[in-house]
Amino acid sequence: MSYQIFPNIIFIFSVLGILLIILRHLPNAVEDDPSKLASVPVQEKLIKKGLPAVAFSQASSVTKLWFKRFWNFMLEAKDLKPTAITGYNLKKIFGNRHLGAQKTQTHPSTTQDIKDEKFFLEAIKKEPKNFTHYDSLGKYYLEKNSFTDSRDIYEYLTNHQPTNGDYSARLAYSCYQLKQYDQAAIYYERSLALDSAQPNRYYNLGLSWEALGQPSQAEHAILSAIALEPKNSKYYISLSNIYSKMGEQVKAKTILEQARHFDPKNETLKEKISKLGK
Numbered sequence: 001m002s003y004q005i006f007p008n009i010i011f012i013f014s015v016l017g018i019l020l021i022i023l024r025h026l027p028n029a030v031e032d033d034p035s036k037l038a039s040v041p042v043q044e045k046l047i048k049k050g051l052p053a054v055a056f057s058q059a060s061s062v063t064k065l066w067f068k069r070f071w072n073f074m075l076e077a078k079d080l081k082p083t084a085i086t087g088y089n090l091k092k093i094f095g096n097r098h099l100g101a102q103k104t105q106t107h108p109s110t111t112q113d114i115k116d117e118k119f120f121l122e123a124i125k126k127e128p129k130n131f132t133h134y135d136s137l138g139k140y141y142l143e144k145n146s147f148t149d150s151r152d153i154y155e156y157l158t159n160h161q162p163t164n165g166d167y168s169a170r171l172a173y174s175c176y177q178l179k180q181y182d183q184a185a186i187y188y189e190r191s192l193a194l195d196s197a198q199p200n201r202y203y204n205l206g207l208s209w210e211a212l213g214q215p216s217q218a219e220h221a222i223l224s225a226i227a228l229e230p231k232n233s234k235y236y237i238s239l240s241n242i243y244s245k246m247g248e249q250v251k252a253k254t255i256l257e258q259a260r261h262f263d264p265k266n267e268t269l270k271e272k273i274s275k276l277g278k
Contacts, residue, residue, distance in 0.1 A: 115140070116140075117137070117140065120133060120136050120137035120140055121137065123136070124137065131157060131160070131161060134153055134156065134157055135153075135157065135166075135167070137153055138150050138153035138154050138157065138170060139170075141153060142170065142173070142174070145177075147174045147177040147178050148174075148178065150170065150174040151171060151174035151175060151178060154167050154168075154170045154171035154174060155171055157171075158171055158187070158190075163194060164194075165190075165191040165192075165193075165194035165195040165198070166191070168187045168188075168190045168191035168194065169187070169188065169191040169198070169201055169204075171187045172184045172185075172186075172187035172188040172190075172191060172201075172204065172205075172208075173204065175187060176204065176207070176208055176211075179211075181208045181211040181212045182208075182212060184204075184208040185205060185208040185209055185212065188201055188204055188205040188208060189205060192205065197228065198228075199224075199225040199226075199228035199229040199232070199235070200225070202221050202222065202224040202225035202228070203221070203222055203225040203234070203235055203238065205221040206218040206219070206220075206221035206222035206225065206238065206239075206242075207238065209221060210238075210241075210242055210245075215242050215245055215246050218242050219239065219242050219243075219246075222235055222238055222239045222242065223239070226239070231262045231263070233259045233263045233266050233268070233269060236255050236256060236258060236259035236269075237256070237259070237268060237269065237272065239255050240252040240253070240255045240256045240272060243255065244276075249276060249277075252276055253273060253276040253277075256269050256272055256273045256276070257273060260273070
């Protein structure tokens with residue numbers, strides 16, 4: 001078997017070597033020129049909040065994205081790419097973080113018990129190129145249900161860190177809460193393209209498609225969530241609602257009965273099954 005594997009390995013590394021040589025000669029995509037920021041709507045919104053006008057080079061982020069896509073392509077070509085369900089199971093065991101990644105402090109340590117908007121803005125002003133401060137501010141806005149503000153922050157972050165699926169997912173959630181369902185679907189799909197082992201994002205994508213009146217696409221998304229997390233009653237209830245809207249009452253009842261097998265004490269399931277009739 002080794003005589004068959006080694007040529008493939010040599011081929012992969014040869015192509016990667018060529019790709020790395022090309023990428024090393026790519027120019028920086030963005031310069032730190034505050035004067036160029038005024039024309040960007042998101043930048044203007046952040047400047048009005050008192051944030052510094054700072055641009056970030058996207059070259060490294062774009063390079064990482066294309067490198068990741070190329071590597072996944074090579075693995076698929078050699079049938080070596082792990083499935084999404086495998087990745088999801090690993091995250092359930094080890095937590096939703098990269099193994100071996102260093103812990104990053106979200107914001108400066110403080111003895112303050114209350115961290116308000118001003119606190120996070122000050123942290124950004126001190127370290128204007130630290131994305132975790134912007135993320136902390138975005139999370140603060142989400143907790144306060146200030147979805148317009150959180151959308152602005154995560155739109156800014158996704159523009160500068162397009163390979164971060166968490167930022168895209170939080171932007172999608174902000175758009176959904178603002179009833180911008182088409183944008184929510186776009187950003188949920190983007191986040192899943194970066195990390196397909198996220199069942200709740202598939203679920204939220206399904207809700208976005210349902211709100212857009214696209215039941216078939218909503219069904220497909222929620223079935224993907226169930227494939228990753230087959231014992232989450234919430235997904236089955238949502239899928240049943242979609243089937244009911246499609247006029248598929250038998251399928252709506254059947255999917256609920258499937259959930260009752262692993263969640264027999266769920267009163268919501270019992271009530272919905274009863275409403276659908278015997």
